[in-house]
Amino acid sequence: MSDTKELVLKYLEENKDSFSSGEEIANHLKLSRNSVWKAIKSLRNSGYQIEAATHRGYHLVGDMDLITLKGISDNLLPGIAQDRIHVYKQIESTNKTAKGAAAFDAPHGTCIIAESQTLGSGRKKRPFFSPKGGIYMSVILTPDKLPFKNTSLVTAYIAVCVCNSIEALTGKKPMIKWSNDIYIDNRKICGILTESAGDLDTGELSWIVAGIGINFAVDTGTFPKEMRSHAGSLFVPEKAPLSKNDLIAEILNNILLKGKNIDILKSYRNRSLVLSKDVTVYDKDNSYPAKAVSIDDMGKLVVSLPDGSSKTLTHEEIRIEL
Known part of the structure; x- marks a missing residue:
């Protein structure tokens, strides 16, 4: 998404309770009115619902907790490259897109994020239900940039980082069901899928893609019947005390920077939902x-x-x- 689109989208989201004229938006953002109009048109083409009323201006409708690069970037720690973060409204699969980018040498820390997926997948190629209201993100990792050498611990590391992020922002204590599911109050709120590729000659991993799917604020009643007994949501729809952008940024902060101080196995064991069961x-x-x-x-x-x-x-x- 272009910088102008990001700025206009963020302005509309921050002023969601009222209409804003093109002139107001242009003056506030120091843009031309034509640039604002083009950004509005482009946002509509991307699927955002923006009402227009004569003499009143523009108004963003629908889900207001939008995932934006600007919203994420505002909460990232220094040292995390913002130009490696790519946000989509809808995508087939963040892991599929990330694996394609990794195959063309996308750098460590590249992140693909979407508000929904049409062909999300979990372990053993099972469909991963990806409704709106969730967070779907895949992070490209290269072994030489990880804060540990044992790559068999990547899934555990990602799980711990996600749990730490959720607990830091919400006070809730997530638990891990071996090997890649995160639960709160005995309900699954997150699934993790790690995939990788290596060099056939050396046997060394070239890259790892860590896919993270979080039920952030979803209506679990919309889930397939067979999933409703154990599916949960971090928040009730439209009642979240923080934004998706806040949590995405905190997860990236943990995976790419804060994680270097984690005792992975100790944390993973302490959060185990299954030990002694x-x-x-x-x-x-x-x-x-x-x-x-x-x-x-x-x-x-x-x-x-x-x-x-x-x-x-x-x-x-x-x-x-x-």
Whole structure:
């Protein structure tokens, strides 16, 4: 989105309770009225609902908690490159777009953000329901820029960073259901999907894409029936005490800067929703009962089985009664 569009959109959002004339907007932003008119037209073409009334001006309608580059940038810590953040109103999949950018050497910290996805995906290529009111973002990471060497801990690291961000801004304490789901009050409010590519000759990772989908302020009644029993939302629609931009910026601050001080495994274990709990393990077409015992130094879940033996889970999934 161009700087002019960002400025006009931010002005309309900040003055959402009234109409603003083109002249008022132009004078406040030090733009020409023609530039304002072009920005309004472009915003409408991008899907934003902007009413126009003779002698009154323009008024932004619909969801006012809009994700904007300006709103995010205002809360970023120094040292995070704003020109690496790309915001879309709607996109097929932030991970798909980010992987395409990573394949063409997009730098560490590049972030793709959308208000909704049409083809979002989760683990094992399952559809990831992505309604409006959520936050959908994917961050490109390069191994040499991570504050730790063990890349098997990336999912744990991202989960901890997201939890720390939510807790810092809301006071709520998120918990992590191994390996990539975040819960509040026993309801899933966030899913994480990490994908990567490497060099076949060296076996080293070239890049990692960390996809984060958060139910920020969504109506869980709109979720598919099979998801409603465990899906939650961070806030009730239109009742959020902070903006999506605030949370996105805090997550980026944690992932790209603050995270260097995190004890990943200690934090991940302390936020575990499953340790010492009975779980059901799903491995392809098989399922069996187990008890979550520990999380090893690679971020894998160790479970004990009914026969007294133990097993370390890698690709399996677990379910827990909450």
